[in-house]
Amino acid sequence: MKSAVIVFPGINRERDMARALSLVSGREPEMVWHAATALPAGIDLxxxxxxxxxxxxxxxxxxxxxxxxxxxxxxxxxKGALVLGICNGFQILCEAGLLPGVLMRNTRLKFICKEVHLRVERSDTPFTRGYNAGDVVRMPVAHGEGNYIADEATIARLEGEGRVLFRYVAPDGSLDPEFNFNGATHAMAGIVNEGGNVMGLMPHPENHVDPAIGPTDGRGLFAGLMEHGSRAA
Amino acid sequence: MKARVTVTLKPGVLDPQGKAIEGALKSLGIEGVASVRQGKVFDIELAAKDKKTAEAALKNACEKLLANTVIENYRVEVLG
Structure with a gap:
Protein backbone atom coordinates (compact mmCIF):
# COMPACT_ATOMS: atom_id res chain seq x y z
CA MET A 1 0.00 0.00 0.00
CA LYS A 2 1.40 3.37 -1.02
CA SER A 3 0.68 6.29 1.23
CA ALA A 4 1.22 10.03 1.10
CA VAL A 5 1.48 12.39 4.06
CA ILE A 6 0.44 15.96 3.29
CA VAL A 7 2.67 18.59 4.87
CA PHE A 8 1.15 21.97 5.65
CA PRO A 9 3.08 24.85 7.23
CA GLY A 10 2.72 24.53 11.00
CA ILE A 11 2.05 20.80 11.03
CA ASN A 12 4.23 18.96 13.55
CA ARG A 13 3.19 15.29 13.54
CA GLU A 14 4.14 14.45 9.99
CA ARG A 15 7.33 12.64 10.96
CA ASP A 16 5.58 10.61 13.67
CA MET A 17 3.01 9.67 11.05
CA ALA A 18 5.66 8.76 8.47
CA ARG A 19 7.44 6.63 11.05
CA ALA A 20 4.26 4.80 12.04
CA LEU A 21 3.37 4.12 8.40
CA SER A 22 6.89 2.87 7.68
CA LEU A 23 6.98 0.67 10.78
CA VAL A 24 3.67 -1.01 10.04
CA SER A 25 3.81 -1.19 6.25
CA GLY A 26 7.56 -1.47 5.70
CA ARG A 27 7.25 1.26 3.13
CA GLU A 28 8.15 4.94 3.46
CA PRO A 29 5.28 7.26 2.65
CA GLU A 30 5.67 10.09 0.17
CA MET A 31 5.78 13.50 1.84
CA VAL A 32 3.70 15.93 -0.22
CA TRP A 33 3.97 19.69 0.25
CA HIS A 34 0.68 21.58 0.51
CA ALA A 35 1.46 23.76 -2.51
CA ALA A 36 1.58 20.74 -4.85
CA THR A 37 -1.41 20.41 -7.13
CA ALA A 38 -1.27 16.65 -7.67
CA LEU A 39 -0.62 13.54 -5.60
CA PRO A 40 2.23 11.21 -6.67
CA ALA A 41 1.04 8.41 -8.94
CA GLY A 42 -0.38 5.26 -7.41
CA ILE A 43 -1.18 6.59 -3.93
CA ASP A 44 -3.70 4.45 -2.05
CA LEU A 45 -3.87 6.30 1.26
CA LYS A 79 -12.88 8.13 -6.23
CA GLY A 80 -13.58 6.25 -3.01
CA ALA A 81 -9.88 6.07 -2.12
CA LEU A 82 -8.72 6.28 1.50
CA VAL A 83 -8.12 9.54 3.36
CA LEU A 84 -7.17 9.69 7.05
CA GLY A 85 -7.07 12.94 9.03
CA ILE A 86 -5.60 12.91 12.52
CA CYS A 87 -6.19 15.78 14.97
CA ASN A 88 -5.55 18.94 12.94
CA GLY A 89 -6.03 16.70 9.90
CA PHE A 90 -9.57 15.93 11.16
CA GLN A 91 -10.20 19.67 11.56
CA ILE A 92 -8.92 20.26 8.02
CA LEU A 93 -11.22 17.56 6.60
CA CYS A 94 -14.22 19.19 8.30
CA GLU A 95 -13.25 22.64 7.04
CA ALA A 96 -12.76 21.22 3.54
CA GLY A 97 -16.26 19.74 3.62
CA LEU A 98 -14.96 16.18 3.29
CA LEU A 99 -16.44 15.37 6.69
CA PRO A 100 -19.52 16.95 8.25
CA GLY A 101 -19.53 19.06 11.41
CA VAL A 102 -16.93 21.13 13.21
CA LEU A 103 -14.40 20.68 16.00
CA MET A 104 -15.02 23.43 18.55
CA ARG A 105 -13.09 24.55 21.63
CA ASN A 106 -12.98 21.89 24.34
CA THR A 107 -15.84 22.61 26.74
CA ARG A 108 -13.44 23.14 29.63
CA LEU A 109 -11.41 25.55 27.47
CA LYS A 110 -8.15 23.71 28.11
CA PHE A 111 -5.62 22.24 25.75
CA ILE A 112 -5.60 18.60 26.82
CA CYS A 113 -2.54 16.42 26.34
CA LYS A 114 -2.90 12.95 27.85
CA GLU A 115 -3.64 9.33 27.12
CA VAL A 116 -7.33 8.47 26.73
CA HIS A 117 -9.41 5.34 26.27
CA LEU A 118 -11.33 4.81 23.05
CA ARG A 119 -13.94 2.23 22.22
CA VAL A 120 -13.87 0.78 18.72
CA GLU A 121 -17.50 0.83 17.59
CA ARG A 122 -17.20 -1.51 14.62
CA SER A 123 -14.48 -3.50 12.94
CA ASP A 124 -15.86 -3.86 9.41
CA THR A 125 -14.23 -0.71 8.02
CA PRO A 126 -10.79 -0.17 6.43
CA PHE A 127 -9.87 2.01 9.42
CA THR A 128 -10.89 -0.39 12.16
CA ARG A 129 -10.48 -3.88 10.73
CA GLY A 130 -7.30 -4.27 12.78
CA TYR A 131 -9.48 -4.22 15.92
CA ASN A 132 -12.57 -6.01 17.17
CA ALA A 133 -15.80 -4.13 17.77
CA GLY A 134 -15.97 -3.20 21.45
CA ASP A 135 -12.19 -3.18 21.91
CA VAL A 136 -10.98 -0.49 24.30
CA VAL A 137 -7.70 0.99 23.12
CA ARG A 138 -5.41 3.66 24.52
CA MET A 139 -4.19 6.58 22.43
CA PRO A 140 -2.79 9.98 23.31
CA VAL A 141 -4.67 13.21 22.60
CA ALA A 142 -3.21 16.70 22.32
CA HIS A 143 -5.72 19.32 21.31
CA GLY A 144 -7.62 22.42 22.36
CA GLU A 145 -10.37 22.06 19.77
CA GLY A 146 -11.69 18.53 19.72
CA ASN A 147 -15.26 19.10 20.77
CA TYR A 148 -17.10 17.61 17.81
CA ILE A 149 -20.44 19.19 16.97
CA ALA A 150 -22.86 19.07 14.05
CA ASP A 151 -26.52 19.82 13.58
CA GLU A 152 -29.05 17.33 14.93
CA ALA A 153 -29.85 15.83 11.55
CA THR A 154 -26.14 15.17 10.87
CA ILE A 155 -25.62 13.59 14.29
CA ALA A 156 -28.66 11.39 13.74
CA ARG A 157 -27.29 10.31 10.36
CA LEU A 158 -23.81 9.58 11.76
CA GLU A 159 -25.34 7.43 14.49
CA GLY A 160 -27.97 5.83 12.26
CA GLU A 161 -25.48 4.90 9.55
CA GLY A 162 -22.86 3.58 11.97
CA ARG A 163 -20.35 6.24 10.99
CA VAL A 164 -18.93 6.75 14.47
CA LEU A 165 -15.88 4.48 14.62
CA PHE A 166 -14.25 5.59 17.88
CA ARG A 167 -15.69 7.10 21.08
CA TYR A 168 -14.10 8.46 24.24
CA VAL A 169 -14.92 6.05 27.05
CA ALA A 170 -13.98 5.07 30.60
CA PRO A 171 -11.21 2.44 30.93
CA ASP A 172 -13.89 -0.27 31.21
CA GLY A 173 -15.36 0.78 27.88
CA SER A 174 -18.50 2.43 29.25
CA LEU A 175 -19.72 5.84 28.18
CA ASP A 176 -19.12 8.28 31.01
CA PRO A 177 -19.35 12.10 30.72
CA GLU A 178 -16.32 12.30 33.00
CA PHE A 179 -14.21 10.64 30.30
CA ASN A 180 -15.65 12.67 27.44
CA PHE A 181 -12.96 15.21 28.32
CA ASN A 182 -13.51 17.61 25.40
CA GLY A 183 -17.31 17.59 25.40
CA ALA A 184 -17.73 16.03 21.95
CA THR A 185 -21.30 15.20 20.91
CA HIS A 186 -22.03 11.58 21.94
CA ALA A 187 -18.31 11.31 22.85
CA MET A 188 -17.39 11.05 19.17
CA ALA A 189 -13.63 10.76 18.65
CA GLY A 190 -13.53 9.40 15.10
CA ILE A 191 -16.09 9.48 12.30
CA VAL A 192 -16.23 8.52 8.63
CA ASN A 193 -17.86 10.12 5.61
CA GLU A 194 -20.84 8.70 3.81
CA GLY A 195 -18.68 6.55 1.54
CA GLY A 196 -16.74 5.12 4.51
CA ASN A 197 -13.40 6.01 2.90
CA VAL A 198 -12.56 9.27 4.71
CA MET A 199 -11.96 9.17 8.46
CA GLY A 200 -11.20 11.95 10.92
CA LEU A 201 -9.83 11.01 14.35
CA MET A 202 -8.76 13.41 17.11
CA PRO A 203 -6.42 11.07 19.07
CA HIS A 204 -2.98 10.12 17.77
CA PRO A 205 -2.64 6.42 16.84
CA GLU A 206 0.76 7.21 15.26
CA ASN A 207 2.20 7.86 18.72
CA HIS A 208 1.34 4.42 20.05
CA VAL A 209 3.06 2.10 17.63
CA ASP A 210 6.49 1.41 19.11
CA PRO A 211 6.96 -0.84 22.19
CA ALA A 212 10.18 1.06 22.98
CA ILE A 213 8.02 4.05 23.83
CA GLY A 214 4.92 2.54 25.34
CA PRO A 215 1.63 0.96 24.32
CA THR A 216 1.15 -0.12 20.72
CA ASP A 217 -2.63 0.18 20.49
CA GLY A 218 -2.34 2.54 17.51
CA ARG A 219 -0.80 -0.17 15.33
CA GLY A 220 -4.17 -1.81 14.71
CA LEU A 221 -5.38 1.18 12.76
CA PHE A 222 -2.41 1.15 10.39
CA ALA A 223 -2.25 -2.63 10.19
CA GLY A 224 -5.95 -2.71 9.28
CA LEU A 225 -5.42 -0.14 6.54
CA MET A 226 -2.51 -2.14 5.12
CA GLU A 227 -4.54 -5.34 5.20
CA HIS A 228 -7.39 -3.57 3.45
CA GLY A 229 -4.93 -2.27 0.85
CA SER A 230 -3.42 -5.68 0.16
CA ARG A 231 -6.86 -7.25 -0.31
CA ALA A 232 -8.02 -4.50 -2.60
CA ALA A 233 -4.86 -4.75 -4.68
CA MET B 1 -13.00 51.17 -0.22
CA LYS B 2 -13.20 50.08 3.40
CA ALA B 3 -15.42 47.36 4.73
CA ARG B 4 -16.12 45.47 7.89
CA VAL B 5 -17.08 41.82 8.08
CA THR B 6 -18.53 40.50 11.32
CA VAL B 7 -18.64 36.76 11.94
CA THR B 8 -20.72 35.44 14.82
CA LEU B 9 -21.70 32.01 16.04
CA LYS B 10 -25.16 30.89 15.05
CA PRO B 11 -27.73 30.88 17.83
CA GLY B 12 -27.71 27.60 19.69
CA VAL B 13 -24.05 26.79 18.98
CA LEU B 14 -22.28 26.38 22.31
CA ASP B 15 -19.66 29.10 22.81
CA PRO B 16 -17.32 28.06 25.64
CA GLN B 17 -15.20 31.19 25.23
CA GLY B 18 -18.24 33.48 25.43
CA LYS B 19 -19.34 31.60 28.56
CA ALA B 20 -15.92 32.12 30.17
CA ILE B 21 -16.00 35.83 29.35
CA GLU B 22 -19.53 36.07 30.71
CA GLY B 23 -18.35 34.48 33.96
CA ALA B 24 -15.39 36.88 34.16
CA LEU B 25 -17.62 39.92 33.64
CA LYS B 26 -19.94 38.71 36.37
CA SER B 27 -17.05 38.12 38.74
CA LEU B 28 -15.86 41.69 38.06
CA GLY B 29 -19.20 42.86 39.38
CA ILE B 30 -20.36 44.28 36.06
CA GLU B 31 -24.08 44.37 36.49
CA GLY B 32 -26.80 43.21 34.19
CA VAL B 33 -24.75 40.94 31.90
CA ALA B 34 -27.25 38.37 30.67
CA SER B 35 -25.01 36.56 28.19
CA VAL B 36 -21.89 36.94 26.04
CA ARG B 37 -21.22 35.47 22.60
CA GLN B 38 -17.76 35.94 21.12
CA GLY B 39 -17.29 36.68 17.42
CA LYS B 40 -14.73 38.04 14.98
CA VAL B 41 -14.39 41.34 13.14
CA PHE B 42 -12.39 41.76 9.90
CA ASP B 43 -11.56 45.26 8.67
CA ILE B 44 -10.85 44.92 4.97
CA GLU B 45 -9.65 47.38 2.37
CA LEU B 46 -10.77 46.68 -1.17
CA ALA B 47 -9.76 47.90 -4.59
CA ALA B 48 -13.39 47.81 -5.75
CA LYS B 49 -14.78 51.18 -6.79
CA ASP B 50 -18.46 50.59 -6.23
CA LYS B 51 -20.40 49.24 -3.30
CA LYS B 52 -22.08 46.44 -5.20
CA THR B 53 -18.80 44.90 -6.44
CA ALA B 54 -17.30 45.23 -2.97
CA GLU B 55 -20.26 43.50 -1.35
CA ALA B 56 -20.16 40.67 -3.86
CA ALA B 57 -16.43 40.13 -3.28
CA LEU B 58 -16.89 40.12 0.50
CA LYS B 59 -19.80 37.71 0.37
CA ASN B 60 -17.62 35.39 -1.69
CA ALA B 61 -14.79 35.81 0.84
CA CYS B 62 -17.16 34.91 3.69
CA GLU B 63 -18.55 31.84 1.97
CA LYS B 64 -15.11 30.60 0.92
CA LEU B 65 -13.03 31.33 3.98
CA LEU B 66 -13.97 33.94 6.59
CA ALA B 67 -16.97 32.09 8.01
CA ASN B 68 -17.66 28.43 8.55
CA THR B 69 -21.32 28.53 7.65
CA VAL B 70 -21.96 25.26 9.49
CA ILE B 71 -21.68 27.16 12.77
CA GLU B 72 -21.28 30.84 11.90
CA ASN B 73 -23.27 33.73 10.42
CA TYR B 74 -21.63 36.71 8.78
CA ARG B 75 -22.53 40.33 8.11
CA VAL B 76 -20.90 42.54 5.48
CA GLU B 77 -20.81 46.33 5.80
CA VAL B 78 -19.19 48.49 3.14
CA LEU B 79 -18.12 51.66 4.92
CA GLY B 80 -17.17 53.61 1.77
Missing amino acids: VVLPGGFSYGDYLRCGAIAARAPIMDAVRAHAG
Missing part, protein backbone atom coordinates in the same frame (compact mmCIF):
# COMPACT_ATOMS: atom_id res chain seq x y z
CA VAL A 46 -3.63 10.04 1.88
CA VAL A 47 -2.91 11.14 5.45
CA LEU A 48 -3.42 14.63 6.84
CA PRO A 49 -1.34 14.66 10.02
CA GLY A 50 -1.72 16.64 13.24
CA GLY A 51 -0.21 19.92 14.28
CA PHE A 52 -1.13 23.54 14.03
CA SER A 53 -1.41 24.37 10.34
CA TYR A 54 -1.16 28.12 9.83
CA GLY A 55 -0.93 28.57 13.60
CA ASP A 56 -4.64 27.71 13.90
CA TYR A 57 -5.31 31.24 12.61
CA LEU A 58 -8.91 32.12 11.71
CA ARG A 59 -10.23 28.66 12.68
CA CYS A 60 -8.37 25.37 13.17
CA GLY A 61 -7.69 23.86 9.76
CA ALA A 62 -9.53 26.63 7.89
CA ILE A 63 -6.61 27.89 5.83
CA ALA A 64 -5.05 24.48 5.18
CA ALA A 65 -8.44 23.28 3.91
CA ARG A 66 -8.08 25.79 1.05
CA ALA A 67 -4.47 24.83 0.15
CA PRO A 68 -3.69 23.91 -3.49
CA ILE A 69 -3.21 20.20 -2.71
CA MET A 70 -6.72 19.91 -1.31
CA ASP A 71 -8.33 19.70 -4.75
CA ALA A 72 -6.25 16.58 -5.40
CA VAL A 73 -7.19 15.20 -1.96
CA ARG A 74 -10.85 15.89 -2.73
CA ALA A 75 -10.55 14.09 -6.07
CA HIS A 76 -8.80 11.13 -4.35
CA ALA A 77 -11.64 10.92 -1.80
CA GLY A 78 -14.20 11.31 -4.58
Whole structure:
Protein backbone atom coordinates (compact mmCIF):
# COMPACT_ATOMS: atom_id res chain seq x y z
CA MET A 1 0.00 0.00 0.00
CA LYS A 2 1.40 3.37 -1.02
CA SER A 3 0.68 6.29 1.23
CA ALA A 4 1.22 10.03 1.10
CA VAL A 5 1.48 12.39 4.06
CA ILE A 6 0.44 15.96 3.29
CA VAL A 7 2.67 18.59 4.87
CA PHE A 8 1.15 21.97 5.65
CA PRO A 9 3.08 24.85 7.23
CA GLY A 10 2.72 24.53 11.00
CA ILE A 11 2.05 20.80 11.03
CA ASN A 12 4.23 18.96 13.55
CA ARG A 13 3.19 15.29 13.54
CA GLU A 14 4.14 14.45 9.99
CA ARG A 15 7.33 12.64 10.96
CA ASP A 16 5.58 10.61 13.67
CA MET A 17 3.01 9.67 11.05
CA ALA A 18 5.66 8.76 8.47
CA ARG A 19 7.44 6.63 11.05
CA ALA A 20 4.26 4.80 12.04
CA LEU A 21 3.37 4.12 8.40
CA SER A 22 6.89 2.87 7.68
CA LEU A 23 6.98 0.67 10.78
CA VAL A 24 3.67 -1.01 10.04
CA SER A 25 3.81 -1.19 6.25
CA GLY A 26 7.56 -1.47 5.70
CA ARG A 27 7.25 1.26 3.13
CA GLU A 28 8.15 4.94 3.46
CA PRO A 29 5.28 7.26 2.65
CA GLU A 30 5.67 10.09 0.17
CA MET A 31 5.78 13.50 1.84
CA VAL A 32 3.70 15.93 -0.22
CA TRP A 33 3.97 19.69 0.25
CA HIS A 34 0.68 21.58 0.51
CA ALA A 35 1.46 23.76 -2.51
CA ALA A 36 1.58 20.74 -4.85
CA THR A 37 -1.41 20.41 -7.13
CA ALA A 38 -1.27 16.65 -7.67
CA LEU A 39 -0.62 13.54 -5.60
CA PRO A 40 2.23 11.21 -6.67
CA ALA A 41 1.04 8.41 -8.94
CA GLY A 42 -0.38 5.26 -7.41
CA ILE A 43 -1.18 6.59 -3.93
CA ASP A 44 -3.70 4.45 -2.05
CA LEU A 45 -3.87 6.30 1.26
CA VAL A 46 -3.63 10.04 1.88
CA VAL A 47 -2.91 11.14 5.45
CA LEU A 48 -3.42 14.63 6.84
CA PRO A 49 -1.34 14.66 10.02
CA GLY A 50 -1.72 16.64 13.24
CA GLY A 51 -0.21 19.92 14.28
CA PHE A 52 -1.13 23.54 14.03
CA SER A 53 -1.41 24.37 10.34
CA TYR A 54 -1.16 28.12 9.83
CA GLY A 55 -0.93 28.57 13.60
CA ASP A 56 -4.64 27.71 13.90
CA TYR A 57 -5.31 31.24 12.61
CA LEU A 58 -8.91 32.12 11.71
CA ARG A 59 -10.23 28.66 12.68
CA CYS A 60 -8.37 25.37 13.17
CA GLY A 61 -7.69 23.86 9.76
CA ALA A 62 -9.53 26.63 7.89
CA ILE A 63 -6.61 27.89 5.83
CA ALA A 64 -5.05 24.48 5.18
CA ALA A 65 -8.44 23.28 3.91
CA ARG A 66 -8.08 25.79 1.05
CA ALA A 67 -4.47 24.83 0.15
CA PRO A 68 -3.69 23.91 -3.49
CA ILE A 69 -3.21 20.20 -2.71
CA MET A 70 -6.72 19.91 -1.31
CA ASP A 71 -8.33 19.70 -4.75
CA ALA A 72 -6.25 16.58 -5.40
CA VAL A 73 -7.19 15.20 -1.96
CA ARG A 74 -10.85 15.89 -2.73
CA ALA A 75 -10.55 14.09 -6.07
CA HIS A 76 -8.80 11.13 -4.35
CA ALA A 77 -11.64 10.92 -1.80
CA GLY A 78 -14.20 11.31 -4.58
CA LYS A 79 -12.88 8.13 -6.23
CA GLY A 80 -13.58 6.25 -3.01
CA ALA A 81 -9.88 6.07 -2.12
CA LEU A 82 -8.72 6.28 1.50
CA VAL A 83 -8.12 9.54 3.36
CA LEU A 84 -7.17 9.69 7.05
CA GLY A 85 -7.07 12.94 9.03
CA ILE A 86 -5.60 12.91 12.52
CA CYS A 87 -6.19 15.78 14.97
CA ASN A 88 -5.55 18.94 12.94
CA GLY A 89 -6.03 16.70 9.90
CA PHE A 90 -9.57 15.93 11.16
CA GLN A 91 -10.20 19.67 11.56
CA ILE A 92 -8.92 20.26 8.02
CA LEU A 93 -11.22 17.56 6.60
CA CYS A 94 -14.22 19.19 8.30
CA GLU A 95 -13.25 22.64 7.04
CA ALA A 96 -12.76 21.22 3.54
CA GLY A 97 -16.26 19.74 3.62
CA LEU A 98 -14.96 16.18 3.29
CA LEU A 99 -16.44 15.37 6.69
CA PRO A 100 -19.52 16.95 8.25
CA GLY A 101 -19.53 19.06 11.41
CA VAL A 102 -16.93 21.13 13.21
CA LEU A 103 -14.40 20.68 16.00
CA MET A 104 -15.02 23.43 18.55
CA ARG A 105 -13.09 24.55 21.63
CA ASN A 106 -12.98 21.89 24.34
CA THR A 107 -15.84 22.61 26.74
CA ARG A 108 -13.44 23.14 29.63
CA LEU A 109 -11.41 25.55 27.47
CA LYS A 110 -8.15 23.71 28.11
CA PHE A 111 -5.62 22.24 25.75
CA ILE A 112 -5.60 18.60 26.82
CA CYS A 113 -2.54 16.42 26.34
CA LYS A 114 -2.90 12.95 27.85
CA GLU A 115 -3.64 9.33 27.12
CA VAL A 116 -7.33 8.47 26.73
CA HIS A 117 -9.41 5.34 26.27
CA LEU A 118 -11.33 4.81 23.05
CA ARG A 119 -13.94 2.23 22.22
CA VAL A 120 -13.87 0.78 18.72
CA GLU A 121 -17.50 0.83 17.59
CA ARG A 122 -17.20 -1.51 14.62
CA SER A 123 -14.48 -3.50 12.94
CA ASP A 124 -15.86 -3.86 9.41
CA THR A 125 -14.23 -0.71 8.02
CA PRO A 126 -10.79 -0.17 6.43
CA PHE A 127 -9.87 2.01 9.42
CA THR A 128 -10.89 -0.39 12.16
CA ARG A 129 -10.48 -3.88 10.73
CA GLY A 130 -7.30 -4.27 12.78
CA TYR A 131 -9.48 -4.22 15.92
CA ASN A 132 -12.57 -6.01 17.17
CA ALA A 133 -15.80 -4.13 17.77
CA GLY A 134 -15.97 -3.20 21.45
CA ASP A 135 -12.19 -3.18 21.91
CA VAL A 136 -10.98 -0.49 24.30
CA VAL A 137 -7.70 0.99 23.12
CA ARG A 138 -5.41 3.66 24.52
CA MET A 139 -4.19 6.58 22.43
CA PRO A 140 -2.79 9.98 23.31
CA VAL A 141 -4.67 13.21 22.60
CA ALA A 142 -3.21 16.70 22.32
CA HIS A 143 -5.72 19.32 21.31
CA GLY A 144 -7.62 22.42 22.36
CA GLU A 145 -10.37 22.06 19.77
CA GLY A 146 -11.69 18.53 19.72
CA ASN A 147 -15.26 19.10 20.77
CA TYR A 148 -17.10 17.61 17.81
CA ILE A 149 -20.44 19.19 16.97
CA ALA A 150 -22.86 19.07 14.05
CA ASP A 151 -26.52 19.82 13.58
CA GLU A 152 -29.05 17.33 14.93
CA ALA A 153 -29.85 15.83 11.55
CA THR A 154 -26.14 15.17 10.87
CA ILE A 155 -25.62 13.59 14.29
CA ALA A 156 -28.66 11.39 13.74
CA ARG A 157 -27.29 10.31 10.36
CA LEU A 158 -23.81 9.58 11.76
CA GLU A 159 -25.34 7.43 14.49
CA GLY A 160 -27.97 5.83 12.26
CA GLU A 161 -25.48 4.90 9.55
CA GLY A 162 -22.86 3.58 11.97
CA ARG A 163 -20.35 6.24 10.99
CA VAL A 164 -18.93 6.75 14.47
CA LEU A 165 -15.88 4.48 14.62
CA PHE A 166 -14.25 5.59 17.88
CA ARG A 167 -15.69 7.10 21.08
CA TYR A 168 -14.10 8.46 24.24
CA VAL A 169 -14.92 6.05 27.05
CA ALA A 170 -13.98 5.07 30.60
CA PRO A 171 -11.21 2.44 30.93
CA ASP A 172 -13.89 -0.27 31.21
CA GLY A 173 -15.36 0.78 27.88
CA SER A 174 -18.50 2.43 29.25
CA LEU A 175 -19.72 5.84 28.18
CA ASP A 176 -19.12 8.28 31.01
CA PRO A 177 -19.35 12.10 30.72
CA GLU A 178 -16.32 12.30 33.00
CA PHE A 179 -14.21 10.64 30.30
CA ASN A 180 -15.65 12.67 27.44
CA PHE A 181 -12.96 15.21 28.32
CA ASN A 182 -13.51 17.61 25.40
CA GLY A 183 -17.31 17.59 25.40
CA ALA A 184 -17.73 16.03 21.95
CA THR A 185 -21.30 15.20 20.91
CA HIS A 186 -22.03 11.58 21.94
CA ALA A 187 -18.31 11.31 22.85
CA MET A 188 -17.39 11.05 19.17
CA ALA A 189 -13.63 10.76 18.65
CA GLY A 190 -13.53 9.40 15.10
CA ILE A 191 -16.09 9.48 12.30
CA VAL A 192 -16.23 8.52 8.63
CA ASN A 193 -17.86 10.12 5.61
CA GLU A 194 -20.84 8.70 3.81
CA GLY A 195 -18.68 6.55 1.54
CA GLY A 196 -16.74 5.12 4.51
CA ASN A 197 -13.40 6.01 2.90
CA VAL A 198 -12.56 9.27 4.71
CA MET A 199 -11.96 9.17 8.46
CA GLY A 200 -11.20 11.95 10.92
CA LEU A 201 -9.83 11.01 14.35
CA MET A 202 -8.76 13.41 17.11
CA PRO A 203 -6.42 11.07 19.07
CA HIS A 204 -2.98 10.12 17.77
CA PRO A 205 -2.64 6.42 16.84
CA GLU A 206 0.76 7.21 15.26
CA ASN A 207 2.20 7.86 18.72
CA HIS A 208 1.34 4.42 20.05
CA VAL A 209 3.06 2.10 17.63
CA ASP A 210 6.49 1.41 19.11
CA PRO A 211 6.96 -0.84 22.19
CA ALA A 212 10.18 1.06 22.98
CA ILE A 213 8.02 4.05 23.83
CA GLY A 214 4.92 2.54 25.34
CA PRO A 215 1.63 0.96 24.32
CA THR A 216 1.15 -0.12 20.72
CA ASP A 217 -2.63 0.18 20.49
CA GLY A 218 -2.34 2.54 17.51
CA ARG A 219 -0.80 -0.17 15.33
CA GLY A 220 -4.17 -1.81 14.71
CA LEU A 221 -5.38 1.18 12.76
CA PHE A 222 -2.41 1.15 10.39
CA ALA A 223 -2.25 -2.63 10.19
CA GLY A 224 -5.95 -2.71 9.28
CA LEU A 225 -5.42 -0.14 6.54
CA MET A 226 -2.51 -2.14 5.12
CA GLU A 227 -4.54 -5.34 5.20
CA HIS A 228 -7.39 -3.57 3.45
CA GLY A 229 -4.93 -2.27 0.85
CA SER A 230 -3.42 -5.68 0.16
CA ARG A 231 -6.86 -7.25 -0.31
CA ALA A 232 -8.02 -4.50 -2.60
CA ALA A 233 -4.86 -4.75 -4.68
CA MET B 1 -13.00 51.17 -0.22
CA LYS B 2 -13.20 50.08 3.40
CA ALA B 3 -15.42 47.36 4.73
CA ARG B 4 -16.12 45.47 7.89
CA VAL B 5 -17.08 41.82 8.08
CA THR B 6 -18.53 40.50 11.32
CA VAL B 7 -18.64 36.76 11.94
CA THR B 8 -20.72 35.44 14.82
CA LEU B 9 -21.70 32.01 16.04
CA LYS B 10 -25.16 30.89 15.05
CA PRO B 11 -27.73 30.88 17.83
CA GLY B 12 -27.71 27.60 19.69
CA VAL B 13 -24.05 26.79 18.98
CA LEU B 14 -22.28 26.38 22.31
CA ASP B 15 -19.66 29.10 22.81
CA PRO B 16 -17.32 28.06 25.64
CA GLN B 17 -15.20 31.19 25.23
CA GLY B 18 -18.24 33.48 25.43
CA LYS B 19 -19.34 31.60 28.56
CA ALA B 20 -15.92 32.12 30.17
CA ILE B 21 -16.00 35.83 29.35
CA GLU B 22 -19.53 36.07 30.71
CA GLY B 23 -18.35 34.48 33.96
CA ALA B 24 -15.39 36.88 34.16
CA LEU B 25 -17.62 39.92 33.64
CA LYS B 26 -19.94 38.71 36.37
CA SER B 27 -17.05 38.12 38.74
CA LEU B 28 -15.86 41.69 38.06
CA GLY B 29 -19.20 42.86 39.38
CA ILE B 30 -20.36 44.28 36.06
CA GLU B 31 -24.08 44.37 36.49
CA GLY B 32 -26.80 43.21 34.19
CA VAL B 33 -24.75 40.94 31.90
CA ALA B 34 -27.25 38.37 30.67
CA SER B 35 -25.01 36.56 28.19
CA VAL B 36 -21.89 36.94 26.04
CA ARG B 37 -21.22 35.47 22.60
CA GLN B 38 -17.76 35.94 21.12
CA GLY B 39 -17.29 36.68 17.42
CA LYS B 40 -14.73 38.04 14.98
CA VAL B 41 -14.39 41.34 13.14
CA PHE B 42 -12.39 41.76 9.90
CA ASP B 43 -11.56 45.26 8.67
CA ILE B 44 -10.85 44.92 4.97
CA GLU B 45 -9.65 47.38 2.37
CA LEU B 46 -10.77 46.68 -1.17
CA ALA B 47 -9.76 47.90 -4.59
CA ALA B 48 -13.39 47.81 -5.75
CA LYS B 49 -14.78 51.18 -6.79
CA ASP B 50 -18.46 50.59 -6.23
CA LYS B 51 -20.40 49.24 -3.30
CA LYS B 52 -22.08 46.44 -5.20
CA THR B 53 -18.80 44.90 -6.44
CA ALA B 54 -17.30 45.23 -2.97
CA GLU B 55 -20.26 43.50 -1.35
CA ALA B 56 -20.16 40.67 -3.86
CA ALA B 57 -16.43 40.13 -3.28
CA LEU B 58 -16.89 40.12 0.50
CA LYS B 59 -19.80 37.71 0.37
CA ASN B 60 -17.62 35.39 -1.69
CA ALA B 61 -14.79 35.81 0.84
CA CYS B 62 -17.16 34.91 3.69
CA GLU B 63 -18.55 31.84 1.97
CA LYS B 64 -15.11 30.60 0.92
CA LEU B 65 -13.03 31.33 3.98
CA LEU B 66 -13.97 33.94 6.59
CA ALA B 67 -16.97 32.09 8.01
CA ASN B 68 -17.66 28.43 8.55
CA THR B 69 -21.32 28.53 7.65
CA VAL B 70 -21.96 25.26 9.49
CA ILE B 71 -21.68 27.16 12.77
CA GLU B 72 -21.28 30.84 11.90
CA ASN B 73 -23.27 33.73 10.42
CA TYR B 74 -21.63 36.71 8.78
CA ARG B 75 -22.53 40.33 8.11
CA VAL B 76 -20.90 42.54 5.48
CA GLU B 77 -20.81 46.33 5.80
CA VAL B 78 -19.19 48.49 3.14
CA LEU B 79 -18.12 51.66 4.92
CA GLY B 80 -17.17 53.61 1.77
